[in-house]
């Protein structure tokens with residue numbers, strides 16, 4: 448097919464041509480927007496899932512909805528590590544300053560808006576994020592202690608109070624939320640809790656790896672009841688079929704049922720893989736309807752592409768020692784391994800592997816779904832490792 452017309456979009460955070468299977472989350476967020484308008488409380492949302500399932504594109508979709516309703520909204524992509532934690536705070540302050548600028552005009556002359564800008568200015572000062580003037584003096588008695596938990600609570604309170612007068616809300620979208628440091632994570636949970644008690648329309652909507660809910664619960668035990676937790680994963684068969692068919696259909700092309708069958712299997716109905724194999728199908732097909740023979744060729748092209756991009760971009764980040772660890776894990780397949788069985792396979796004690804395990808978690812290659820367990824962050828990683836092993 449004509450390469451320039453290829454409708455699929457394999458990549459990171461690239462809006463898919465057809466966003467399948469996320470109606471539940473979209474409806475839940477729509478409800479939050481509607482309830483806020485009626486001055487009812489709602490809950491923030493946490494989207495948890497493996498790499499490449501579509502968390503970022505869903506978060507962006509929800510963000511678009513908040514924008515459409517003219518909420519005060521900011522998005523932060525959390526960065527890990529010590530440098531990341533300073534950066535995350537500054538980015539938050541800066542993004543808030545940018546977002547709040549539209550409330551500096553004379554249409555928002557009320558006292559609550561003035562206070563919102565004064566508190567935000569103070570918050571930014573205390574985080575060392577100056578530069579964008581909101582045209583008011585800082586109120587140093589609000590959000591100016593230098594203690595993020597208190598400051599964030601003051602800040603979200605004053606911002607949400609102002610937004611409530613407009614029957615709109617204030618939302619912080621956070622991608623890669625598992626990478627936030629404990630202090631900021633706890634502060635956000637506390638602020639969310641406080642807003643609920645004060646009946647203020649402030650919400651955190653976060654996306655991250657499947658261990659994010661447990662990270663939140665560790666930060667504050669009440670986090671469990673604070674958010675609407677959603678697992679973002681593989682698509683249902685019907686949704687996966689739509690993801691393949693609808694974009695092709697819009698370009699006037701179609702799949703034979705046999706071709707679809709092949710691609711449903713090889714993609715495992717994972718959103719990223721669907722885009723990769725759909726794109727390969729477009730390249731392989733000579734005419735429409737696409738045949739199963741074309742689909743077999745597309746499977747090979749797609750797999751080769753994953754094996755030369757998606758998987759090695761992770762594998763190559765691991766040291767030899769870490770690769771041994773990953774290889775030992777691969778025997779258990781997709782469901783993850785217990786740390787102790789990995790240790791047994793490597794002929795050593797669990798404690799000796801602690802640093803390797805921590806480094807792999809730090810690099811985002813594995814995560815701990817439960818106490819004493821580890822799993823790959825990427826679907827299909829164990830099969831990739833086995834394939835490689837076989838090739839060696």
Ligand SMILES: Nc1ncnc2c1ncn2[C@@H]1O[C@H](COP(=O)(O)OP(=O)(O)OP(=O)(O)O)[C@@H](O)[C@H]1O
Pocket residue numbers: 456457458459460461462463464465466467468469496497498499500501502503504505690718719720721722
């Ligand atoms: N609902 C969906 N239907 C079809 N394709 C989708 C869907 N959601 C995402 N995709 C596609 O999947 C790919 C990955 O999406 P995205 O980057 O949002 O995943 P992610 O979960 O944020 O991954 P990571 O954890 O690596 O950041 C993109 O190519 C995107 O177009």
Ligand SMILES: [Mg+2]
Pocket residue numbers: 460502503504622
């Ligand atoms: Mg993402």
